Amino acid sequence: MLQIPLWQRIVIWGLVAIGVVLALPNAFYSRVERHNDAVKAIEQGVTDPQVLADAALWPDWLPSRLVALGLDLRGGAHLLAEVEVEQVFADRLDGYWPEIRDALRQHRDEIGTFRRLDGPPDELRIRISNPAGLQKAVEVVRGLASPVVSLGSVGATDIEVRAEAPDIVVVSLSEAEKAAITDRTVRQSLEIIRRRVDEVGTREPTIQRQGERRILIQVPGVGSAAELKALIGTTARLTFHPVVGRTTDPDQRPGPGQIIVPSMDEPGVYYILEKTPVVTGEDLVDAEPAFDQNGRPAVHFRFNPTGARKFGRYTAENVGSPFAIVLDNEVISAPVIREPIPGGSGQITGNFTVEESTQLAILLRAGALPAELTFLEERTIGPELGADSIEAGKLAAIVAGIAVLVFMALSYGWFGIIANVALILNVAMIFGLLSLIGATLTLPGIAGIVLTIGMAVDANVLVFERIREELRTARGPARAIELGYEKALSAILDANITTFITAVILYVMGSGPVRGFAVTLGLGIVTSVFTAVYLTRVMIVMWFERRRPRKIEV
Incomplete structure (x- = not known):
């Protein structure tokens, strides 16, 4: 019998309502954005009348989370930086000197006096006065070596020590230690850059590692790449x-x-x-x-x-x-x-202005970059280009949506109109979920939504075609609708699960825009299955219970 319990109807419509309410702020984007900025300013103690007026632009009892716009939609700055780890190697090696000096002092009777020599930055050179104690000096320094803490360097030590005739001990970092230092330095640089960018309140930055020593930095809303470099390019090494x-x-x-x-x-x-x-x-x-x-x-x-x-x-x-x-x-x-x-x-004093002392405090509080950054690529994307991208994305989504709506209405009549209503709610739920998780929308993300619009009706097509087949067997309309949903379910799940797995792989293996596409595609699959399997069924059942037709046309 074609029946859905009351509690299931409440749950289904409740989830739809929550999705629509979460998506609602995006329909008033600039107003809600000003409201959110004003609320943050008030929390920091700002009481300017304009700020208070902006805070009143959106009711506090409504959700105010927005889908963040990516660099290609909002405009901003793009930097690709390379971490110069050679200076870190030299500093690390220099840090061994006090320990080596103290250890050698305990064996002066065998090695005589010693002193540090100038040399290449990747070597620490020590000359001893008694050449006969050269091997003893090497053994003493080698005894200071420590295991490298790294999964790929089991059994390796951090320094290599060799004798250089007739009276010089040469200390250098091992390759395993260099690899471990490089990994730690890049990870630390990533975190410090992220903290520095967050300190100035920028929205939804993208800060990712690329390759062994490179970092991709994309910050929407920043006026220029030079402004972003001024913020993160300073090492602030104290x-x-x-x-x-x-x-x-x-x-x-x-x-x-x-x-x-x-x-x-x-x-x-x-x-x-x-x-x-x-x-x-x-x-x-x-x-x-x-x-x-x-x-x-x-x-x-x-x-x-x-x-x-x-x-x-x-x-x-x-x-x-x-x-x-x-x-x-x-x-x-x-x-x-x-x-x-x-x-x-x-206290650090100097010829600072108030602005310079504030900026220095931010840099020091965020942490010193462990190494210099060399900027290999820098690009500024103007807000006008972002606005053009948004308009192009809107146009693509509208054209795709209208084409699908017309096709479904002409192909399946009243059932197609029900599917169209579910499709509109499906898009609203996608934006609601994107707002809930704080996702960033990019041009590839818009492409994912447009693709979802096309895929969203696939499940409905499967269901409606199954209902048509059941009607040809002279079954009643209620039984045909029920069997149509039951027999189409396995095909719907198979098709969408495989696509969802693809979206997960894209998210795990990809970066930047590829991840944005994967997120919108994955969320779209979840909402599409929900609206096609559950929402349209509830709508059809409610219509059927009210009209009680003896014959239906699909």
Whole structure:
């Protein structure tokens, strides 16, 4: 008998209603977008009258999530960056020196005195005064090697040590350690770039790894690629170094293990610093704009426990000595340590404006990029091009939708009109689900929706053709409708499950626009099956119960 329990009808219509309500904000996109921006501003303490007016543009009791527009629809900036890991290798190798120095000091009776030599950045070279102890020195340094923590490098160590006759020990990173460092550096760069972009409130950025060392960055709504580079291209590398001396000669050659760095505030002045920093910005846990005791803009910072211990120990042992705060290879301040600083917090002062101190605090709080970025490709997509893309997508969807609606109405009559209503609700549910999960809509995503419009009626065609066949066997209309849905179900599921698997593979293996297409296609399949198998059946049953026709035409 052609019957559907009341609770099933309530559930089906309830799901449709939820989907339509979730999709509703997208019909008033600019108004809801202004409302959402105003709500965020109010949460941050902004009480401007215009902001309050924008917040009232959309009722708070209605959903306000929108389908985010991708770069090709909204306009914005596109960057392809490559992470320069060679400097990270050199820094990593330089970080071994204090440990190697302490280990060799314990064996001076066998190896004599030693000193570090200048050499290539990928090697740490040590000369000992007693050539007879060369092998002993190699054994001592080799004993400091640690296993590489990587799935593909089981049993490998992080450093390689060799003797270079007659009296030099050469330390270099192993290939396994370089691969592990590269992976960690790119992952860290990804996270830091994402945090920096999120700090300024941009919408739905795409930040993905491409290949071994490249990162794709797409941020909708940004005015230009140069603006995006200014935000993420700054390394904001903060380090604290012991000061060896000052000079006005930029060509002066520093001693072994030392570097010469220009002063930011004093043109023509250069500082000679110990190359190995006491503490780095990686130990920072917070940074915020502030004012110093003279009312000038500054940045207040705070270290984590590890950084606080190192900073406190150094300041306690070097009271009366200057130390340099270096930001991106410039000394921004070189104060004299007046007293120990055990609390792990301090203040960076310099010739900052309020805007510069705020931007520096954002960069430091988001974290220092572990390596320089080289931008291989940059592109700015104007909002006019995005608007043209949206209009083209709308036109394609409207043409496809009208063609399908006309075809179904002419082919199946009243049943085709029911399928058309379900198709319209199906598109609304797709947008509702996209809004719910916070998906980003791109041009390929629009293509996925257009494809879904065509696929959405496939299930209805199968059902209606089965009903036609059952009517030819002289069955009654109620029994024909019931059998039509039952016998078409397996074919509907088989066709849509295979397409859904394809969408999942595209999502897992693809990136960027391919994922956008896969998301809309996958969601469209789910909603299409729901509307074709359940919604149209409820609508036909409700019509049948009201009209009670003795004969139907499909």
